[in-house]
Amino acid sequence: MIELFACLGSGNSFKPWLALQQLGKPFKLCLVDVLNGQQKSPDFLAINPLGVVPFLVTSTGASIGESNAMLWYLAEDSPLMPTRAEERAQALQWMFFEQTKLEPFISPARFFTTLKPEERDLRASDIEIWQALAEPNLFRLDAHLESREFMLDSGYSLADIAIFGYVHVIAEAGLSLLDYPAISRWITAVEATKGFRPLAELSPAKIKAA
Numbered sequence: 001m002i003e004l005f006a007c008l009g010s011g012n013s014f015k016p017w018l019a020l021q022q023l024g025k026p027f028k029l030c031l032v033d034v035l036n037g038q039q040k041s042p043d044f045l046a047i048n049p050l051g052v053v054p055f056l057v058t059s060t061g062a063s064i065g066e067s068n069a070m071l072w073y074l075a076e077d078s079p080l081m082p083t084r085a086e087e088r089a090q091a092l093q094w095m096f097f098e099q100t101k102l103e104p105f106i107s108p109a110r111f112f113t114t115l116k117p118e119e120r121d122l123r124a125s126d127i128e129i130w131q132a133l134a135e136p137n138l139f140r141l142d143a144h145l146e147s148r149e150f151m152l153d154s155g156y157s158l159a160d161i162a163i164f165g166y167v168h169v170i171a172e173a174g175l176s177l178l179d180y181p182a183i184s185r186w187i188t189a190v191e192a193t194k195g196f197r198p199l200a201e202l203s204p205a206k207i208k209a210a
């Protein structure tokens with residue numbers, strides 16, 4: 001069975017988790033306590049020597065790091081993978097955009113604003129810089145989504161999941177969705193896709209109950 005190593009609250013961990021949910025693939029969720037450094041423990045380094053999550057081990061024992069690489073693997077031969085070569089390239093284009101122009105700024109701004117609020121004041125000027133770096137790229141994304149329902153013309157795909165991971169929680173990074181009407185509309189559309197499960201469900205209480 002697929003094993004997904006993930007941490008709570010992380011947009012990167014949420015991406016493969018959501019794809020697994022939407023594709024109905026059985027998997028074992030293994031939580032790693034990143035706030036307490038478990039990702040650098042000898043036990044976890046033996047699984048992923050890079051010491052980060054998410055990390056995925058396939059049913060044949062192959063290891064896959066990087067959330068968007070996991071999406072690519074999980075989406076293979078599924079409705080989440082576009083059928084045309086042009087669109088598969090566009091999916092990659094947006095997944096690289098997410099990792100270089102959005103995630104590096106939204107993720108730390110959110111971390112120090114919401115996940116570790118005790119450090120918010122100390123990091124206030126960094127948070128402002130991260131927000132300012134994210135904003136033009138969010139406007140670029142908003143312009144792209146103005147004329148389409150999902151990231152690719154053919155419909156909902158792995159590119160939407162990749163972008164959704166952090167963009168749907170920009171309010172937790174101190175940014176306002178009111179500035180991005182097309183993104184706001186797209187978030188509602190993603191949340192209405194079949195089998196969608198929110199980030200809040202990737203929580204210890206829900207996991208115990210499952």
Ligand SMILES: N[C@@H](CCC(=O)N[C@@H](CS)C(=O)NCC(=O)O)C(=O)O
Nearest residue numbers: 010012034039052053054066067068
């Ligand atoms: N680009 C990677 C980012 C992985 C990453 O930085 N994960 C964070 C949690 S979201 C982590 O494990 N941080 C702990 C550390 O770097 O020690 C991905 O998309 O999977």
